Amino acid sequence: MKRIESEQNASIKQWKKLYTRKERDKSGQFIIEGPHLIEEAINHNVQIAHLIVEESYRLPAEWEHMRLDPWIVTKKIMGMLSDTEHPQGVLAICRMSSNELQIKAGGKYLFVDGVQDPGNLGTIIRTADASGLDGVVLGEGTVDVYNSKVLRSTQGSLFHLPVVKGKLEEWMDECKQMEVPVYVSALKGAQSLHDVNSSGSFALVVGNEGSGVRTEIMVSADQLVYIPMFGNAESLNVAVAAGIMLYELQKNGQ
Incomplete structure (x- = not known):
C-alpha cells in the first residue's frame, strides 16, 4: 500500500481539481465517494484508476482480492479530498467510459x-x-x-x-x-x-x-x-x- 501524509502532495492537488468540470473533461476522470458508490462502480466494470483510503478505514473483505492497490491518507487529507460534510473514509478516482446509445424500435x-x-x-x-x-x-x-x-x-x-x-x-x-x-x-x-x-x-x-x-x-x-x-x-x-x-x-x- 502507498501512503500520502503531505497535504502539498501533487496527487492530492490533482485529485481535488476533479471537482471542476474543466478538469474532469480534460483528464477523462471523475471522483466518487463512499463504499456504496464504489461497490456499484466495481460491480459494473467502471475502471478505477486510484482508490484512496483514510488510514483508519477498514476495506470490505470482498475488495481485497481486486488488486485496487489503495493509497492510504490521513484523516485530514481525506477531509480535504471529500466533498461531503462527513467523509466516509474512502474515495475512488474513476475513468469515464465511452457510453454508447442507439435508438431501437420499441425502446x-x-x-x-x-x-x-x-x-x-x-x-x-x-x-x-x-x-x-x-x-x-x-x-x-x-x-x-x-x-x-x-x-x-x-x-x-x-x-x-x-x-x-x-x-x-x-x-x-x-x-x-x-x-x-x-x-x-x-x-x-x-x-x-x-x-x-x-x-x-x-x-x-x-x-x-x-x-x-x-x-x-x-x-x-x-x-x-x-x-x-x-x-x-x-x-x-x-x-x-x-x-x-x-x-x-x-x-x-x-
Whole structure:
C-alpha cells in the first residue's frame, strides 16, 4: 500500500481539481465517494484508476482480492479530498467510459433539456433506471453528470444504463426514424397523461426547472403531455414530474 501524509502532495492537488468540470473533461476522470458508490462502480466494470483510503478505514473483505492497490491518507487529507460534510473514509478516482446509445424500435428513453440542479438530475437518472429505460440523453444546458452531487443522487444508477450527452433535436429525429413516439412535458396545449397510449415505446422529454422544455424542442414533439393536478399546485419539481410521467407511460403501454 502507498501512503500520502503531505497535504502539498501533487496527487492530492490533482485529485481535488476533479471537482471542476474543466478538469474532469480534460483528464477523462471523475471522483466518487463512499463504499456504496464504489461497490456499484466495481460491480459494473467502471475502471478505477486510484482508490484512496483514510488510514483508519477498514476495506470490505470482498475488495481485497481486486488488486485496487489503495493509497492510504490521513484523516485530514481525506477531509480535504471529500466533498461531503462527513467523509466516509474512502474515495475512488474513476475513468469515464465511452457510453454508447442507439435508438431501437420499441425502446424507452428519457431526454433531459437544461436541468441545472444536480440533485434533480441525479434523481432523474435513478428514476430512469428504476423505470427500466434503455437510456438517458442529456441535452444542452444540463448540469454535468459527473458533478459530485449528481453522482451521489444517482446512488449508482449512472453505472446501470447508458447516459449520454447530445443535441436533443438529433435524438428526436432518430426516434421518429425508428417510430418511437416522442412525448414532451408541457403546461399549455398539452394532453393529459391519462389519455396517452404509449404502446410500450416512447421517449419522454423533461425540461429546465424554471422555464421547462425549450420551444424548439416542443415543436418537434409527437405529443405534448401534462400531469393532471388534483390540488392547487401549479407545477411539480422536475424530478418528481419525471417519475410520475415515466411510470404512467409505462403503465399506459402495458
